Amino acid sequence: MYAYDEIDRTLVNERVSEFRDQVKRRLSGELTEDEFKILRLQNGVYLQLHAYMFRVAIPYGTLATDQLRALAHVARKYDRGYGHFTTRQNIQFNWIKLAELPDALEDLAKVGIHAMQTSGNNMRNVTSDQWAGVAPGEIEDPRIWSELIRQHTTLHPEFSFLPRKFKIAITASDHDRAAIKIHDIGLKLIKNEKGETGFEVLVGGGLGRTPFIGKTIKHFVHGRDILSYIEAILRVYNQYGRRDNIYKARIKILVHELGIEKFSREVEEEWQHIRNASLQIDDEVIEDIRSRFTYPAYEKLPHMPDELRQAAADADFEAWRKNSVAPHKVQGYSIVTISLKPIGKPPGDATAEQMDALADLADKYSFGEIRVGHEQNLALPHVAKRDLPALWKALDKLGLATPNVNLITDIIACPGLDYCSLANARSIPIAQELTRRFANHELANLIGRLHINISGCINACGHHHVGHIGILGVEKNGEEVYQITIGGRADEGAALGNLIGPGVKFDEVADVIEDVVEAYLALRERPEELFIDTVKRLGVEPFKERVYATR
Amino acid sequence: MTSPLEQKKIKIAGPSVVTANRTWDGIVVYRTAAKSWSADLSEAAIVRNSDEAKALLAESVADDVGAIGPYIAPVQVGADGKIEPGNLREQIRRTGVTIGQSAQA
Incomplete structure (x- = not known):
C-alpha cells in the first residue's frame, strides 16, 4: 500500500472544499451549466441517462480495506447500493445526486480517495498491472513509477486543458495485464545492459472511433528521465493536437498523421531542451516514493500446504482454483482474482455488502489489500495458499466465487x-x-x-x-x-x-x-x-x- | 439509438416533448405546459411541429437552474391521450435499466 503524506491529504481536502463551493454556486444559479460543466468533469461527474454518474479513481488499481469500505459507504448512503468497476481502474456510481456529491467526496477524502481528473481533457488515472509488486518475474513494482507520474500530472497546469483526454498505463511484466498498447502512452519497465531501470515507451495507442495499436517511440528511456520524456510527448501533443475536431483530437491521430518518425523527432527536440533540467529525477525521490509503499511481512510457508492438498479432492474448489488462483512471487502465497462476472449479472458490478465483506476477507487473508484490474475483476494479492480453501468458501457465500476468470463468461x-x-x-x-x-x-x-x-x-x-x-x-x-x-x-x-x-x-x-x-x-x-x-x-x-x- | 448529443437540427416527425435531467439530483424530467419540470411524462407539453419544438426548447434551455441538457425527444400519444416514449433510449430513461438490476428503484 502507498501511504499518502500531508501534501496529498491537503490537496484532496482542499479540492473537496473547492468543489463544495462550486456545487453551491451552481445550485444557486450563480454558475451556469456551461460554466460548471468543465468543473464537474474535472471532478469525475458526468451526466448520464438517468442521473449524474460519479467516477472515482483507484490509482494503479490498489485499494486498502478502509478505502473499499468507504466506496461501499458511498454506494449505500449516496447511491443505490452498488458500484461499477470500469476498464480503467475506476469505480462508477450511477445514481448520485449533485447536491450530495460534496459530502460523498468528503467521506472518500478521509481515506485518501478522490475523483480528480477521472474525466475531462486532462491526464486520467494512471493505471497499472493489478498484480504489481507480487507477480513473479516482474522487473520491479511499477506502482512506484505510476505514483511518480500521478503526482507530477495531478493538477499540472500545462496539462489540464489538453486537446483531449490522455491515458497512461504501466507494466513491469512480460505478460501485459495493463493493456499498455491501447493507451496514449504505454510504459514497459525494463533494464538496460547496465542493469539500470528504464522504460520502453509506446505512444499513440487507443480505441474508439479510430483504433490504433501503440507504437514504440523510444526503446529505452532511463528512469530518471521518464518525467521529462513524458512531458516532451505531452508538449508536442499540446502544441499540434487538433482542437477543431473532437474525433481527431487524440494523440493517436497526431501520431498517425505525422508518422511515428516525425512525431518522435519532434519529441526528441523538445526533450533535449528539458531533459537535464528540473524534471530529472533524483534517486532520493524514487526512494522516498518506494519507502511509502509498504509490503506485507510474509511468512515462510510451504509450497504445497496440507489444506490445499486436502481441498484438491473437491471438484468445485479445484474448478475455482484453476481459473482464479495465480502464482505469487513469494513461496506459499497466491494471487486470487475475484470474478465480478456472476452468471446473469452485469459485468463489473459489486454491491455495498460485497465490498464490505470483501474488505473483511482482505483483512483476514490478504494483508488488508485489494486490487482492481482492467478486466473489471478484483484481486486479493497476498493470500497464503493454506487459506485458499477457507477463502473460497467465504467468497462463494458472497456470490464472488464464479469459476470463470479468463473464460468466455468473464466478459x-x-x-x-x-x-x-x-x-x-x-x-x-x-x-x-x-x-x-x-x-x-x-x-x-x-x-x-x-x-x-x-x-x-x-x-x-x-x-x-x-x-x-x-x-x-x-x-x-x-x-x-x-x-x-x-x-x-x-x-x-x-x-x-x-x-x-x-x-x-x-x-x-x-x-x-x-x-x-x-x-x-x-x-x-x-x-x-x-x-x-x-x-x-x-x-x-x-x-x-x-x-x-x-x- | 441516436444520442441527442448528436441532435443537430430540430426536425420532428411526430409528437415530441422536451426532456432533461433535474439539476440538483439528475433525475429525468419533462417540460410542462406550465413552464415547469415534471418527472411524470404524462404532464409533459406535447409539440407537433418544428416551430413549437424550437419555442419549447428555447424556454427550457433558459431554465438553466431547473434542469440541464434539454433536448427534444419523440413520444407516441395513444387514442386515449396516454403518452409513451418514442424510442428505446427514452423508454429506458423513463422506466429504468433493462438489466434486472435489483438495486433499481
Missing part, C-alpha cells in the same frame, strides 16, 4: 444504453445472455481462454476492438444492431479484431456467438489451441461461413 462490457448518454445500443443485457448461454462450467472450460468485449457505441469503453470476440452495438434505422469482430487482443501481442460480416440484431447476438464458438471447437487442431490462435491460423473466413451460411 468485459461498458454500461451501454442502459446507463450511458453516448451509447447507441445496450451492452449489459447482451453480456447477461451470453453468460447464461455458456453457464455450464465444463463447456466454458472446454472452450478455454476466450475474452469477449462488448461496447454499446463506437467510443469503445468495452474495448471491443481488442476482444478475442468483440461486439459493437450501433443503431441502424432506430434498431440496435451489433457488429462482431474476432481476433483482437489487449496483451503484449495486442491486435485489432476483424469484422466477420454484417451486423446482427439484438436477439441474434448470442446465437451468432454460439456459432463462432462451435466453429472454433470444430476447427481447433488440439484442445490446447486457444480461440485466438485458431483465428490467427485460419483468419476470419471459416467463422464467417459458419455464421452467415444459414442467415
Whole structure:
C-alpha cells in the first residue's frame, strides 16, 4: 500500500472544499451549466441517462480495506447500493445526486480517495498491472513509477486543458495485464545492459472511433528521465493536437498523421531542451516514493500446504482454483482474482455488502489489500495458499466465487444504453445472455481462454476492438444492431479484431456467438489451441461461413 | 439509438416533448405546459411541429437552474391521450435499466 503524506491529504481536502463551493454556486444559479460543466468533469461527474454518474479513481488499481469500505459507504448512503468497476481502474456510481456529491467526496477524502481528473481533457488515472509488486518475474513494482507520474500530472497546469483526454498505463511484466498498447502512452519497465531501470515507451495507442495499436517511440528511456520524456510527448501533443475536431483530437491521430518518425523527432527536440533540467529525477525521490509503499511481512510457508492438498479432492474448489488462483512471487502465497462476472449479472458490478465483506476477507487473508484490474475483476494479492480453501468458501457465500476468470463468461462490457448518454445500443443485457448461454462450467472450460468485449457505441469503453470476440452495438434505422469482430487482443501481442460480416440484431447476438464458438471447437487442431490462435491460423473466413451460411 | 448529443437540427416527425435531467439530483424530467419540470411524462407539453419544438426548447434551455441538457425527444400519444416514449433510449430513461438490476428503484 502507498501511504499518502500531508501534501496529498491537503490537496484532496482542499479540492473537496473547492468543489463544495462550486456545487453551491451552481445550485444557486450563480454558475451556469456551461460554466460548471468543465468543473464537474474535472471532478469525475458526468451526466448520464438517468442521473449524474460519479467516477472515482483507484490509482494503479490498489485499494486498502478502509478505502473499499468507504466506496461501499458511498454506494449505500449516496447511491443505490452498488458500484461499477470500469476498464480503467475506476469505480462508477450511477445514481448520485449533485447536491450530495460534496459530502460523498468528503467521506472518500478521509481515506485518501478522490475523483480528480477521472474525466475531462486532462491526464486520467494512471493505471497499472493489478498484480504489481507480487507477480513473479516482474522487473520491479511499477506502482512506484505510476505514483511518480500521478503526482507530477495531478493538477499540472500545462496539462489540464489538453486537446483531449490522455491515458497512461504501466507494466513491469512480460505478460501485459495493463493493456499498455491501447493507451496514449504505454510504459514497459525494463533494464538496460547496465542493469539500470528504464522504460520502453509506446505512444499513440487507443480505441474508439479510430483504433490504433501503440507504437514504440523510444526503446529505452532511463528512469530518471521518464518525467521529462513524458512531458516532451505531452508538449508536442499540446502544441499540434487538433482542437477543431473532437474525433481527431487524440494523440493517436497526431501520431498517425505525422508518422511515428516525425512525431518522435519532434519529441526528441523538445526533450533535449528539458531533459537535464528540473524534471530529472533524483534517486532520493524514487526512494522516498518506494519507502511509502509498504509490503506485507510474509511468512515462510510451504509450497504445497496440507489444506490445499486436502481441498484438491473437491471438484468445485479445484474448478475455482484453476481459473482464479495465480502464482505469487513469494513461496506459499497466491494471487486470487475475484470474478465480478456472476452468471446473469452485469459485468463489473459489486454491491455495498460485497465490498464490505470483501474488505473483511482482505483483512483476514490478504494483508488488508485489494486490487482492481482492467478486466473489471478484483484481486486479493497476498493470500497464503493454506487459506485458499477457507477463502473460497467465504467468497462463494458472497456470490464472488464464479469459476470463470479468463473464460468466455468473464466478459468485459461498458454500461451501454442502459446507463450511458453516448451509447447507441445496450451492452449489459447482451453480456447477461451470453453468460447464461455458456453457464455450464465444463463447456466454458472446454472452450478455454476466450475474452469477449462488448461496447454499446463506437467510443469503445468495452474495448471491443481488442476482444478475442468483440461486439459493437450501433443503431441502424432506430434498431440496435451489433457488429462482431474476432481476433483482437489487449496483451503484449495486442491486435485489432476483424469484422466477420454484417451486423446482427439484438436477439441474434448470442446465437451468432454460439456459432463462432462451435466453429472454433470444430476447427481447433488440439484442445490446447486457444480461440485466438485458431483465428490467427485460419483468419476470419471459416467463422464467417459458419455464421452467415444459414442467415 | 441516436444520442441527442448528436441532435443537430430540430426536425420532428411526430409528437415530441422536451426532456432533461433535474439539476440538483439528475433525475429525468419533462417540460410542462406550465413552464415547469415534471418527472411524470404524462404532464409533459406535447409539440407537433418544428416551430413549437424550437419555442419549447428555447424556454427550457433558459431554465438553466431547473434542469440541464434539454433536448427534444419523440413520444407516441395513444387514442386515449396516454403518452409513451418514442424510442428505446427514452423508454429506458423513463422506466429504468433493462438489466434486472435489483438495486433499481
